[in-house]
Amino acid sequence: MSKNSATPGIHPSFRLNHFSDREEKILEIISRDWYVTRDVAIIKIGGSEYHFFLIKACGNYIQMFNLEREIICLFSPYKNFEPRTLDAFASAIELLPALRTEDICRILISEDPEIENRVEGIIKANPDQPIVIPLSYSEIIEDEERHLIGNRFRKHFFNRNLFEFLSPLKSDLFFFGRNQLVQEIVDRHKSAEHTGLFGLRKSGKTSVIYAVERVLKSCNGRFVSVDCESPSIHKLRWFELLEKLIHLYTISIESRLKISTDGRYTEKTASESFEIDCKKVYESKGRIPTLIIFDEIERITPGTASSEHWRVGDDFIYFWQTMRAFFQRNHNVITYMLVGTNPKCIESPVLNGQDNPIYKSIPSHYVPPFSLDQTEEMVSRLGNYMGLEFDPHLYGSLNGSFGGHPFLIRLACSLMFSECSENRPAIIDKSVYSKMSKSFLDNNTEYLDMMVHVLKEWYPDEYDLLVMLANDDIDYFDEFARDNLGHVKHLIGYGLIQKGVNGFTFNIECLKEYILKSHKFRKLNPTNTEMISEISVRRNELEKNLRQIARQALKFKYGKKASEKLLAVIPAERRSKILDTSLESVLAVGQSPLFLLDLIHLLNEEWVCFENIIEIDKPRLLLALGEINKNGRPDAHAKSVSKELFDEIRVYLKMAETSILSWIKGA
Numbered sequence: 001m002s003k004n005s006a007t008p009g010i011h012p013s014f015r016l017n018h019f020s021d022r023e024e025k026i027l028e029i030i031s032r033d034w035y036v037t038r039d040v041a042i043i044k045i046g047g048s049e050y051h052f053f054l055i056k057a058c059g060n061y062i063q064m065f066n067l068e069r070e071i072i073c074l075f076s077p078y079k080n081f082e083p084r085t086l087d088a089f090a091s092a093i094e095l096l097p098a099l100r101t102e103d104i105c106r107i108l109i110s111e112d113p114e115i116e117n118r119v120e121g122i123i124k125a126n127p128d129q130p131i132v133i134p135l136s137y138s139e140i141i142e143d144e145e146r147h148l149i150g151n152r153f154r155k156h157f158f159n160r161n162l163f164e165f166l167s168p169l170k171s172d173l174f175f176f177g178r179n180q181l182v183q184e185i186v187d188r189h190k191s192a193e194h195t196g197l198f199g200l201r202k203s204g205k206t207s208v209i210y211a212v213e214r215v216l217k218s219c220n221g222r223f224v225s226v227d228c229e230s231p232s233i234h235k236l237r238w239f240e241l242l243e244k245l246i247h248l249y250t251i252s253i254e255s256r257l258k259i260s261t262d263g264r265y266t267e268k269t270a271s272e273s274f275e276i277d278c279k280k281v282y283e284s285k286g287r288i289p290t291l292i293i294f295d296e297i298e299r300i301t302p303g304t305a306s307s308e309h310w311r312v313g314d315d316f317i318y319f320w321q322t323m324r325a326f327f328q329r330n331h332n333v334i335t336y337m338l339v340g341t342n343p344k345c346i347e348s349p350v351l352n353g354q355d356n357p358i359y360k361s362i363p364s365h366y367v368p369p370f371s372l373d374q375t376e377e378m379v380s381r382l383g384n385y386m387g388l389e390f391d392p393h394l395y396g397s398l399n400g401s402f403g404g405h406p407f408l409i410r411l412a413c414s415l416m417f418s419e420c421s422e423n424r425p426a427i428i429d430k431s432v433y434s435k436m437s438k439s440f441l442d443n444n445t446e447y448l449d450m451m452v453h454v455l456k457e458w459y460p461d462e463y464d465l466l467v468m469l470a471n472d473d474i475d476y477f478d479e480f481a482r483d484n485l486g487h488v489k490h491l492i493g494y495g496l497i498q499k500g501v502n503g504f505t506f507n508i509e510c511l512k513e514y515i516l517k518s519h520k521f522r523k524l525n526p527t528n529t530e531m532i533s534e535i536s537v538r539r540n541e542l543e544k545n546l547r548q549i550a551r552q553a554l555k556f557k558y559g560k561k562a563s564e565k566l567l568a569v570i571p572a573e574r575r576s577k578i579l580d581t582s583l584e585s586v587l588a589v590g591q592s593p594l595f596l597l598d599l600i601h602l603l604n605e606e607w608v609c610f611e612n613i614i615e616i617d618k619p620r621l622l623l624a625l626g627e628i629n630k631n632g633r634p635d636a637h638a639k640s641v642s643k644e645l646f647d648e649i650r651v652y653l654k655m656a657e658t659s660i661l662s663w664i665k666g667a
């Protein structure tokens with residue numbers, strides 16, 4: 001039993017006369033299994049009034065739902081539930097001492113008979129909200145067997161997957177492990193220092209931004225958030241963006257200052273106007289420094305920007321010349337925080353042929369991975385709320401296998417949650433973890449692709465390093481890494497790789513598996529055995545796909561005469577053996593009596609059936625297939641393959657595979 005356990009009942013000082021007769025009845029029913037501790041106040045929102053009170057868990061409820069502190073309960077005496085009712089909980093929290101009540105859970109008791117369905121809809125749309133246990137007046141009063149409240153707790157605690165947060169976290173409730181980073185950013189701002197924060201997608205950058213904003217709000221700080229991914233930002237020219245910042249600055253601090261910018265923000269006058277206006281806004285309300293947060297900074301960075309004037313023009317140069325010059329003359333007015341994937345914007349001395357005005361003037365930080373303790377805190381706390389008890393040894397496995405990446409760790413835990421959805425409380429042991437590990441890649445390929453997509457698109461050299469490392473092309477990796485130390489530094493910063501005593505390794509094993517699966521034929525220096533194996537596997541797969549295409553193309557073009565057209569290209573001595581064999585059997589994806597040469601003859605004679613399917617002209621495809629047929633069976637002849645011939649066959653295989661890629665994806 002917990003040291004904080006209580007005995008069911010009602011505290012002697014609790015004032016029942018504040019409540020209606022039905023509410024008094026409900027309080028009496030609740031007090032049979034819970035300790036009703038305090039009636040607090042009436043909350044008024046708009047024209048509505050809500051009475052709230054506190055209860056404390058007793059007995060098994062404490063262990064089952066990990067509830068040590070008091071829970072806020074709210075009476076809503078209205079027949080029709082309004083979403084703003086949930087705002088009353090925030091008002092109630094403001095009236096209570098910090099840390100007195102549970103932040104994970106609230107209880108809403110409403111006269112609306114459909115309250116459960118209505119609340120569930122809101123929670124689905126806002127998944128980072130606390131757990132709300134919805135109950136109606138009538139169902140509590142009519143619950144003669146006293147199972148309702150316990151069952152409702154089980155349903156909303158155990159059925160809700162608290163690991164499944166795919167969007168950035170907008171509240172502190174489920175925000176773990178990054179509080180020190182957030183405080184460091186806020187402290188840098190207060191010391192008039194800028195910050196650069198970088199990391200791959202799903203690394204938690206946006207959640208950190210939201211946390212910084214919450215901390216600044218709590219201490220009367222100020223901030224302006226600029227989403228550079230929005231066309232309303234990157235479509236602006238540099239001088240127009242300066243004008244936009246003045247308007248955003250004025251709005252964010254709720255200044256009543258009226259500034260007319262008409263005609264004052266041209267290419268020649270924008271810098272001077274910005275300095276004048278920025279100081280006016282600063283002095284208009286309290287002279288408090290403001291943090292300007294530029295999220296998705298790549299969208300206005302040369303080489304990666306979404307709009308041409310930022311990507312290949314000089315807008316980045318002029319904009320940051322203005323911002324830096326203003327800061328140098330006015331240290332206490334603004335600081336800025338640049339958030340993105342890659343710190344190229346502050347690490348490159350020259351951009352588009354011009355000196356970079358913010359080169360080395362902003363320190364770059366990466367979103368750090370979770371430590372073992374942080375992983376344990378997040379997994380155990382969320383698991384406890386859902387009735388999941390994790391074997392303590394699994395925290396190290398989760399942290400190690402997923403490189404401390406909180407998003408991937410939550411995805412893994414979400415899979416294990418699904419395995420135990422029918423029986424909870426439940427123990428997550430090594431057997432559950434092992435089953436999850438085997439299916440993780442298949443279930444989460446899209447998220448792994450999302451994480452590294454920006455490297456593929458914008459920083460292909462860094463992605464190629466990952467491909468080399470995944471394929472154990474260590475010599476090529478080391479050689480390329482020596483000449484591109486910045487790329488390696490970024491990959492380490494992202495938390496993707498680490499350097500050990502014997503060289504570099506992946507931090508995230510599932511990412512290595514994903515890259516190998518996506519680029520299994522990209523090894524630069526394979527052994528003879530690996531070359532023979534690759535050619536054999538790719539040729540066999542190519543033949544299977546060509547047979548499947550041929551079967552469908554012939555049937556579509558010739559219908560019942562498809563077999564006749566196929567037999568016409570088979571040599572006479574072999575044709576007689578398959579006269580009575582169906583088209584499906586002759587062109588089966590598995591075993592087939594046809595050779596690749598037969599398929600080449602078919603393509604040559606019946607090209608009209610394939611010309612709208614295969615995305616390459618006939619001569620090039622027949623050339624590629626002819627070379628594959630000629631040299632692509634080293635496994636059958638037990639011979640070695642020269643590197644030169646292997647590279648040549650790779651080119652032809654790639655050509656043939658690419659020509660039918662769209663058909664394969666759509667099949």
